[in-house]
Amino acid sequence: MYSVSQRKTCMHPGKRAAAAAALELVKIDTILGVGTGSTVNVFIDLLAEAGTRITGAVASSEATAARLEGHGIEVLDLNMTGDLELYIDGADESNANLELIKGGGAALTREKIIAGASREFICIVDHSKQVDILGEFPLPVEVIPMARSYVAREIVKLGADPEFREAPRTDNGNIILDCFGFSITNPVELEAALNAIPGVVTNGLFARRGADKLIVGYDDGRIETIDKPD
Numbered sequence: 001m002y003s004v005s006q007r008k009t010c011m012h013p014g015k016r017a018a019a020a021a022a023l024e025l026v027k028i029d030t031i032l033g034v035g036t037g038s039t040v041n042v043f044i045d046l047l048a049e050a051g052t053r054i055t056g057a058v059a060s061s062e063a064t065a066a067r068l069e070g071h072g073i074e075v076l077d078l079n080m081t082g083d084l085e086l087y088i089d090g091a092d093e094s095n096a097n098l099e100l101i102k103g104g105g106a107a108l109t110r111e112k113i114i115a116g117a118s119r120e121f122i123c124i125v126d127h128s129k130q131v132d133i134l135g136e137f138p139l140p141v142e143v144i145p146m147a148r149s150y151v152a153r154e155i156v157k158l159g160a161d162p163e164f165r166e167a168p169r170t171d172n173g174n175i176i177l178d179c180f181g182f183s184i185t186n187p188v189e190l191e192a193a194l195n196a197i198p199g200v201v202t203n204g205l206f207a208r209r210g211a212d213k214l215i216v217g218y219d220d221g222r223i224e225t226i227d228k229p230d
Contacts, residue, residue, distance in 0.1 A: 012038075014126030018217030019043035021225070022088050022124045028053045031081050033114040034068065035089025036061040036107035039124050043088060044068060058084060060114050061107035062171050078117060087118035091125050091211070092137045092204070098123065098211040098228045099187040103140030103204030106170045112202055115209050123211035127218050134187055138163070138178035140204040145175050147199020154197045155179055158190070174201055 019042040034057045048071035056074035058081055059065035065075045089111055093101040102108050115121045143151045152162045160179040169175055184190055187207030194203040214226040
C-alpha cells in the first residue's frame with residue numbers, strides 16, 4: 001500500500017515506479033542535477049521522503065528549485081559546483097537510441113546545459129513516452145523574442161508548423177515555439193539545423209547528448225531499464 005504522502009505526490013503508478021528506481025541510483029553526499037516535469041516532481045518528493053543525504057542539487061528551472069527548497073534540499077549554482085556525476089530528468093518522448101524530445105515544461109535550455117555538464121544522464125519516463133520516431137510531441141524551440149517571426153519562417157522551411165506558446169516566458173526571459181509536423185528520422189541533424197538559425201537559443205532535441213540510461217515505469221509498477229546502445 002502507498003502511504004498518504006505517496007498518493008498525494010503520484011497519481012500515475014508508472015511515473016512513481018520510474019522515479020523510485022532512479023532514487024536507488026543516487027549516492028549519498030553527492031551533488032545531483034535535477035530536471036523539470038511531473039515525473040521529476042515525483043522523484044523529488046520521494047527523495048525527500050526517503051531522507052537520502054545529498055550535498056545539494058542543481059535545478060533546471062525555478063519551479064524545480066522551489067520544490068527542492070521546499071523539502072529543505074539546498075539548491076546550488078552550476079558555476080560553483082563544476083561538472084556533476086548524475087543528472088535525473090524526464091522526457092516528452094524517447095526513441096530506441098535514447099534520443100529525446102524535452103521542453104514541454106519550457107526548461108529545455110537549462111536542462112540541456114545540466115545534461116551536458118553531467119557524467120551520466122538518467123531519464124525517467126512512463127511507458128507512454130516511448131516512440132519509434134520522434135516528433136508526434138511538438139518539438140519546443142526556445143527563441144529570443146525579437147526573432148520569433150524570422151525563426152518561425154525558417155522552421156517552416158524545415159518542414160514543420162511552428163506555433164507560439166501562449167504561456168509565460170521561460171526562466172531565461174525567452175519565448176517557446178512548438179513545432180508540429182516533424183517526423184524526426186535524423187535527430188542529430190535536425191538538432192544542429194535548428195540551433196544554427198539565428199535567434200534560436202536551443203531546441204528540445206536531446207540527440208547529440210541523449211540519455212545514458214532510460215528507466216521506464218509501467219502502470220502495474222514494473223520497470224524496464226534501457227542503456228544507450230553502443
